[in-house]
Amino acid sequence: MARRIFITALLGLVLLLGCSFARQVHRRSNLMSFLYPRATEAPQPSAQGVRLRLPLRVGIAFVPSEAAAGPYGPYGVGTAALPGTVEKSLLNVLRDAFKSRDWVKEVVVIPSTYLTPGGGFANLDQVSQMFGVDVIALVSIDQFQSSDPYPVSFLYLSIVGAYVLPLDHNDTRTLIDAAVFYVPARRFLLRAPGQSRITGHSTAVDVSESMRERSVKGLSMAMTDLSANLSSETDRFKQDIISGERNDVDVVNKQGTSIRTSGSIGGLWALSLLLVVAMRRLWS
Amino acid sequence: MNAELFALTPAAAHGEIWRLWTGHLVHYDFRHFLTNAIAIAVPIALIDRRSRRSILLSMTLLAPMISLALLAGAHFDEYRGASALALAVWVASALTLLRGQSASDRHTSAALIALAIGKLALETAGAGHLWTEVAPLPLAHAAGVIAGVAAFIAVTLIPTPHSQHPTPRHAVQQS
Numbered sequence: 158m159a160r161r162i163f164i165t166a167l168l169g170l171v172l173l174l175g176c177s178f179a180r181q182v183h184r185r186s187n188l189m190s191f192l193y194p195r196a197t198e199a200p201q202p203s204a205q206g207v208r209l210r211l212p213l214r215v216g217i218a219f220v221p222s223e224a225a226a227g228p229y230g231p232y233g234v235g236t237a238a239l240p241g242t243v244e245k246s247l248l249n250v251l252r253d254a255f256k257s258r259d260w261v262k263e264v265v266v267i268p269s270t271y272l273t274p275g276g277g278f279a280n281l282d283q284v285s286q287m288f289g290v291d292v293i294a295l296v297s298i299d300q301f302q303s304s305d306p307y308p309v310s311f312l313y314l315s316i317v318g319a320y321v322l323p324l325d326h327n328d329t330r331t332l333i334d335a336a337v338f339y340v341p342a343r344r345f346l347l348r349a350p351g352q353s354r355i356t357g358h359s360t361a362v363d364v365s366e367s368m369r370e371r372s373v374k375g376l377s378m379a380m381t382d383l384s385a386n387l388s389s390e391t392d393r394f395k396q397d398i399i400s401g402e403r404n405d406v407d408v409v410n411k412q413g414t415s416i417r418t419s420g421s422i423g424g425l426w427a428l429s430l431l432l433v434v435a436m437r438r439l440w441s
Numbered sequence: 442m443n444a445e446l447f448a449l450t451p452a453a454a455h456g457e458i459w460r461l462w463t464g465h466l467v468h469y470d471f472r473h474f475l476t477n478a479i480a481i482a483v484p485i486a487l488i489d490r491r492s493r494r495s496i497l498l499s500m501t502l503l504a505p506m507i508s509l510a511l512l513a514g515a516h517f518d519e520y521r522g523a524s525a526l527a528l529a530v531w532v533a534s535a536l537t538l539l540r541g542q543s544a545s546d547r548h549t550s551a552a553l554i555a556l557a558i559g560k561l562a563l564e565t566a567g568a569g570h571l572w573t574e575v576a577p578l579p580l581a582h583a584a585g586v587i588a589g590v591a592a593f594i595a596v597t598l599i600p601t602p603h604s605q606h607p608t609p610r611h612a613v614q615q616s
Contacts, residue, residue, distance in 0.1 A: 211518065259450075259518070392445070399469050412516030419469070420477070420522025421577050426560055427479040430531075433552045434483055441545035 182368060184239065184300040186220040188336055191295070194275035207339045207346075207406045209292070212262035215255070216290035217248050217335075219269040220297040221276075239298075243373055244269060247380045248296070251335070254384035258391075260408075265290055278343050285340040292346070293338055296383075300331040302372060304364050323358035327367055330354050331375040333383050339406075346406065349390040351383025444468075449508050449520040461505035467521045480527035484534035484553060495596040496533045500526055503588040510584045517578065524577060525585035532557055532589025533596070540597075557586060 219239065239247075245266060252264040265288050273280055281293060304327045333351040338344065353375045359367035397403040399416060408416045449464025450457075468474035485493050507525045511517070535553035538546045564579040 396469055410516060410518045414516045414518075416518060419517075419520050419578060420465070420524035420581050421473060422476045422480040422524045422527050423577070424472070424476050426556070427476040427483075429556055430480055430483040430553075433549060433556070434487070436552065437487070437545055437549045440548045441543065 179306065180302075180304045180364065180368070182300075182302040182372070184222070184298055184372070186222045186297045186299075188220050188295055188297040188334065191220045191272070191275060191297075192277055192281075194277055201343075205342060206404075207342050207344050209339065209406065209408045211260045211408060211410050213260060213292055214263045214265060214290045215261060215337075216265045216267045216284065216288050216293040217251055218267035218272060218284070218293065218295060219244055219248070220295050221269050221272045221274045239269075239376075241268065241270075243376070247376055250377065250380045251294070251296070251384055251387070254388065267293070278340070281338070281340050291339060291341055293340055294335050294387075295338065296333060296335045298331065298333050298376065298379075300329065300372060300375060302327065302329045302368050304328075304359070304368060306361075323360050325359050325361060325364050325367075326356070327359055327364070327371060328354070328356050329368070329371040329375040331379040333376070333379040335383055335387055344405070347390050347394045349383060349387040351379040351381070351386055353378035353382060444521070445519075449511065450518065451512060453508060454512055458505075461508040462501075464508055464520050465504050465523045465526050468523070469521055473522060477523040477527050481523060481530050484531045487549060488534050488537045492534075492537050492596060496530060496537070496592050499533075499592040499595055500529060500588075503529060503592060507581070507584045507588055511578070511581055515578055515580045520578065520581070522581075525581040525588070528557065528560075528582045528585030529588035529592060532586050533592040536590065536593040537596070561586060 222239075245268070248266045252266055255261050256264050267284055267288055271284050271287070285291060285293060304325050306325050331353045334348060335351075336348040337346045339346055355371050355375050355378070357367070357371065394403065395408070395416065398406055398408055399419065410416070444467040447460065447463035447467045449460050453460035453464070468477065485496065488496075504526060507529070508520075511520060511525075531553060535550045535557065538550035538553070541547065541550070561579075561582060564577055564582060
């Protein structure tokens with residue numbers, strides 16, 4: 158009888174120890190492997206310049222994940238795809254940030270299920286026609302989560318400890334990148350990053366739930382950061398078009414007037430005026 | 442500071458009236474600002490102080506009028522730049538110099554007027570984007586020229602407590 162009790166207690170102890178190993182989750186979607194699955198056959202952008210007519214219908218979509226295994230693979234390391242509801246709420250953050258801009262007619266959220274891994278521009282062409290958008294922002298993510306027990310986590314050996322002592326240290330680092338393309342010409346327009354970092358603690362039994370919550374929160378924070386950065390990059394993109402640095406792209410309004418048009422005297426005309434001043438000295 | 446809040450846009454006609462003035466003050470980059478600033482500073486520096494002050498004061502009234510003309514006659518989402526005001530100052534200064542007594546004033550005036558006509562002619566012919574970093578809006582410069590003539594007439598006809606006839610700097614120096 159005593160031996161049976163001892164074996165049962167030992168088994169219980171092993172199970173409790175099993176709760177306190179390090180875990181890692183890596184969520185990743187790669188823009189380059191989606192657009193150019195065979196690098197040697199990467200399609201060339203059209204030589205013809207891009208002419209964007211305002212207001213734009215812009216599509217936004219997550220790049221499909223390369224692998225979508227369960228939340229944890231062998232040895233506590235794994236990859237995980239975003240749940241559909243989380244994906245939609247994250248894209249809505251971006252949509253809400255841009256729908257009030259006067260150059261945007263509509264921001265269309267495209268579910269990533271419509272994009273196939275490695276689909277490339279052929280897949281983008283299909284989606285572009287299906288949703289009636291010429292400009293698509295592709296959002297790729299790189300999120301790494303780790304949970305490491307502190308050295309004092311031997312206290313998990315008591316069942317109560319595993320439930321009440323927050324001896325697991327969690328770290329969630331998120332990087333989101335949005336790349337905007339003009340699909341008909343297969344031309345890259347602009348990009349912007351967003352990032353976040355969340356650290357915290359959790360009990361052994363709450364590690365999974367805690368990491369899931371922090372994953373969503375980290376993505377949400379990074380998406381908010383991305384919205385602000387994308388807004389700045391859009392303004393810079395506009396200025397680059399106006400100043401002629403991006404002469405491969407023009408933006409016109411409904412009446413066909415280019416945004417390059419504005420109030421400018423021009424450098425040579427200003428120099429001509431200076432020349433008149435110099436001539437005036439000769440005339441006097 | 443967000444320059445978008447100050448650029449001239451159709452929002453000026455819907456309550457954001459400060460844009461009628463500030464649209465002429467904000468620019469896209471330093472080079473854009475510098476060329477317009479030179480085009481204002483050079484002609485205005487050629488005339489006497491009293492005329493200079495009168496012309497610049499008249500610009501505070503003419504700036505919103507130019508803006509209203511642009512909003513009514515051109516289709517743009519956003520306008521930035523002082524080039525219309527520069528053309529106005531340029532033409533008003535040239536006409537003021539034309540009243541001068543010296544040959545250099547008249548030659549300078551003729552050169553300024555010839556440059557202004559040349560610029561307008563190129564823009565009307567659709568070649569306004571040449572030699573400029575930001576393609577100009579021809580209507581803005583045409584409105585600027587009209588504003589310049591109006592400023593000159595106002596400054597000449599409206600008597601001031603100090604002088605009834607503004608004179609070019611050169612003439613003042615000679616007298």
